[in-house]
Amino acid sequence: xxxxxxxxxxxxxxxxxxxxxxxxxxxxxxxxxxxxxxxxxxxxxxxxxxxxxxxxxxxxxxxxxxxxxxxxxxxxxxxxxxxxxxxxxxxxxxxxxxxxxxxxxxxxxxxxxxxxxxxxxxxxxxxxxxxxxxxxxxxxxxxxxxxxxxxxxxxxxxxxxxxxxxxxxxxxxxxxxxxxxxxxxxxxxxxxxxxxxxxx
Amino acid sequence: xxxxxxxxxxxxxxxxxxxxxxxxxxxxxxxxxxxxxxxxxxxxxxxxxxxxxxxxxxxxxxxxxxxxxxxxxxxxxxxxxxxxxxxxxxxxxxxxxxxxxxxxxxxxxxxxxxxxxxxxxxxxxxxxxxxxxxxxxxxxxxxxxxxxxxxxxxxxxxxxxxxxxxxxxxxxxxxxxxxxxxxxxxxxxxxxxxxxxxxxxxxxxxxxxxxxxxxxxxxxxxxxxxxxxxxxxxxxxxxxxxxxxxxxxxxx
Numbered sequence: 454x455x456x457x458x459x460x461x462x463x464x465x466x467x468x469x470x471x472x473x474x475x476x477x478x479x480x481x482x483x484x485x486x487x488x489x490x491x492x493x494x495x496x497x498x499x500x501x502x503x504x505x506x507x508x509x510x511x512x513x514x515x516x517x518x519x520x521x522x523x524x525x526x527x528x529x530x531x532x533x534x535x536x537x538x539x540x541x542x543x544x545x546x547x548x549x550x551x552x553x554x555x556x557x558x559x560x561x562x563x564x565x566x567x568x569x570x571x572x573x574x575x576x577x578x579x580x581x582x583x584x585x586x587x588x589x590x591x592x593x594x595x596x597x598x599x600x601x602x603x604x605x606x607x608x609x610x611x612x613x614x615x616x617x618x619x620x621x622x623x624x625x626x627x628x629x630x631x632x633x634x635x636x637x638x639x640x641x642x643x644x645x646x647x648x649x650x651x652x653x
Numbered sequence: 654x655x656x657x658x659x660x661x662x663x664x665x666x667x668x669x670x671x672x673x674x675x676x677x678x679x680x681x682x683x684x685x686x687x688x689x690x691x692x693x694x695x696x697x698x699x700x701x702x703x704x705x706x707x708x709x710x711x712x713x714x715x716x717x718x719x720x721x722x723x724x725x726x727x728x729x730x731x732x733x734x735x736x737x738x739x740x741x742x743x744x745x746x747x748x749x750x751x752x753x754x755x756x757x758x759x760x761x762x763x764x765x766x767x768x769x770x771x772x773x774x775x776x777x778x779x780x781x782x783x784x785x786x787x788x789x790x791x792x793x794x795x796x797x798x799x800x801x802x803x804x805x806x807x808x809x810x811x812x813x814x815x816x817x818x819x820x821x822x823x824x825x826x827x828x829x830x831x832x833x834x835x836x837x838x839x840x841x842x843x844x845x846x847x848x849x850x851x852x853x854x855x856x857x858x859x860x861x862x863x864x865x866x867x868x869x870x871x872x873x874x875x876x877x878x879x880x881x882x883x884x885x886x887x888x889x890x891x892x893x894x895x896x897x898x899x900x901x902x903x904x905x
Contacts, residue, residue: 472799526780527718529680529771601732606735
């Protein structure tokens, strides 16, 4: 089998069709989490899963398009975080390709890395748009506490976003890891680098 | 899945690209020029456009979505902002400062302005028209397909969720109760939807390829997008204002 680089932009039709599915899963995850009143967003399951399945380009596109679509349909504020979502997709895709989803311990580490990176990317955006706050109760409470202790704003802002992003992304990555492991082989092979659908 | 309101108005007539440019320019202006006056002027213009577009009432739930952020900005900046010196008033032991409140107010105006500016676009533009305009401007039709199909898929998947929720409950799945019970319910609810939709990608991609999705020929459009007479003029003015604002910020 001829393999292409994971960074190829020439997406197969199956990989392209995965993008809207991923965005749909993001939305469903968010809806169910809200419906069950879970204290997490779980709104990036689709992006993470599609990155594991089809690599960083599909993952990154899913992330960016996801937030742009929310921006033009339901919630303009989410457009601001398109970059964060894109980076999550790229990071998960690249690391999954390198074997970071082979076992539970590695997936755990992947979750922590993704959470930390998501917070790092969001912090400058939060600083530009809302002086470092996030609009999350727990995060903003921590932000206020650090400012009241005369901590620097950037630190307050980073902690504000990591305190929400880290648990959320960690759980999301682990959930996706379990789902990914449970997928039948022919589904996984559909998106991998060969252009052919499947060998009969 | 859209907030688009079908109306007959001047704003609905304007082409999508012009409204996209407006949304970005209007949303970013108060960030480029950090003054209350600029934010207020742009906000008033956006609100006027919303009123002319007969969609003003629909902007309120959109702002409601970010209400916590808006309130939290004013309160936290008012109490904790590092350069606070002049106390303005206090609730018991909590002191609100003039500098922080003033800055919090600016942040609040910026957020509401961003929501209203995008509201002008979102509430008066059909997503399909928006996608088609971008494809005509040179965006890949493949990306256009991706965006268009999301808008169809999400209502479908939401309907599936309702079915699966009933099915799993009839098998004894508990979806209410302690946090642990609710956490346990998450995977059985989302798992089948994910499996279903991943498996359906195979059929979707076969269906697309059979219909010439990857054909290299130039694509034509089913619907004609009406052109707007003053599109070029308005776009030019908006971009000029944007450039002028940046120059103003840098040199003055």
